[in-house]
Amino acid sequence: MTPLQICLLTSALLFATGFAGAVTRRHAILVLVGIELMLNAANLNLIAFWRFGPNPEALTGIIFVLFSMALAAAEAAVGLALVIAIYRHKKTSNLDEVKELKG
């Protein structure tokens, strides 16, 4: 297995872990944690391809990952604000109980 394949398998395993948590756990914040892990796995994938790819001088991988991190931070902030707002309204952060659109 080339080093690239080891990196890609690691990122696939990380993605699967994040995905498993996001669809299995009941608490809203843990779903966001799973999403963050998935984003990190995607970033790792990008850096692995940048490092072992044919043209690392173009810095495309690094720039992509920097923007992806900025986006992930913004999305985490807004998502957690949403969770806090839902908690204030429904007094629960259990996703099984927050299943009605009516306010």
Added chain:
Amino acid sequence: MPIAFILTAVVTLLAAAAAMSLRNLVHCALMLAVSFSGIAAIYLQLNAEFVGFTEILVYVGAIAILIVMAILLTRSGETPDKSVLTSGWMAGIVVTVFVFVLLGWAVLNSSALPQTMAPAPHATVKNIGDVLMTKYVLPLEIIALMLTAAMIGAVVIAYREEAPKTKREEGIPIPPRDSLLPPPSPTGEKA
């Protein structure tokens, strides 16, 4: 390269698995911080130093703290008694396994992956800065706008409006001043 990398990868994956499966939410958040640091270490091993430091700055220093604060603000700090898994968790596990098998098969059997290793690149901060300001300046400006919008949006969503005034806040009537003083002594002398 492999031994250090495999060790870091194992630590990261174990921390990520712990982050998703522990019962206590704060422990999950702390394990998430550990897995972020593990990923930063992997970036450092892949010669992407700038990205590794940025990962620690953004993820460990800010996002992990944000998650912890949200856990405390929604009062989920104690270990729950009931089950922590949502209904229909088995379907989730099945889909996860399927996704991982698909990705693993694609990685191991793909012919599109480059087989020759390029020499280790040296991404200096100067090059990153040059490229950010010339080739990628439009995404940079859009990210700035997006971050501003996200910041304002997060504040607006989580803003606590003024609580309605309850009867208590209208004021407890203040007793008249004389009733607070001790009763005057009969002779008028100082006690």
Added chain:
Amino acid sequence: MFDKLDQIFVTALHWLVGFLPEAWGPYVSPLICIAFILSVFPGLFALVTVIERKGLGRIQNRYGPNRVGPFGFLQFAADGVKALIKEDVVPRAADKLVHFLAPVVLLIPVLLTYAVLPFGKNMVLADYDAGLLFFLAVGGAVEVSVFMAGWSSHNKYSLLGAMRAIAQMLSYEIPLILSAVTVVMMVGSLNLSEIVKHQDHYTFGLAHWHVFTPWGLAGFLLFIVASLAESNRTPFDLPEAESEIIAGYFTEYSGFKFALFFLGEYLGMFAIAGLGITLFLGGWTAPFSCLTWIPSYVWFLGKLLGIVFVFIWIRGTLPRLRMDQLMNLAWKFMLPLALLNIVVAGIWHYMGPDWQHMRWLVCSAILAAAYAMLGLGLMQNQKLGKRVYKFAE
């Protein structure tokens, strides 16, 4: 001869590594540097605790500790022995593993930050291309440890203190980073050795330190205030002040763990003061060209002790800021000033060295006007004047 004295540690390192086989060189040389850092800076910590107590005592018109050793200078030994032999009390409801790990998680990032500071000429442990980013990133990882300490104690007041401390540290990281960004902009590199080299020129005998420019002076003052807040020192020590919240997030720690927290806090203070020296005060360079014969590490140590003395002086003089005053200062005063400082640094650069006096005037005027207006703006909501009682005569 003075050059040899200047490079004595570097030559000693090469001589030591010369005894070992070739392949071990890259592994042993950082280990020796790490051993050096680990012996010097905790030693400095011991000295500074005594100096702080005696200095505070003198400011408060009393002697400090003066019983143990000559003029009390062995007090740190007594404190160390006391901390080591004290009983380690862990609350029963505390989260044991997290409670145990919090001091360790505090010390690791703080010690890591020493790796990129240049202590003297050619004396950097890890000369990263993005050294400043490494310092700021790892320094921000201290907040996780503060939270761990506060939460695992299972104590309402510890948690409150921890949340306040985290809010304070996060808020003050932004003026810290922005004032460092000004320096990076003018130097053109994130490498700390490069930043020091940029200040290594002398005109008419005076060095080109960044603090001798208007944007540098404003940046330095912002940096010092932000670093006081990052280290939780007075006037920003609300999260850990004794009269406010007992000891804040390390209330439930005793004995050796408390000593580790104390050590971590002071080491953090030294590290961030060291960064301030590197960015603004010229690192290991001498202020006057006639004084360059004094070794570079002596200059660094002297400047570090000077800044630490100023911190102790401020601690003894100023009262504590309330939480809302603290946050107002960070977000409404220091952040706009730091952003304006970046603009002013740009103006300074583009006015060029031909307009020497004009650019001093323009930049200082902009910064002074902004300072005055922001200060007035912050004081709007203060009701100063004679105190009015509502329910009494």
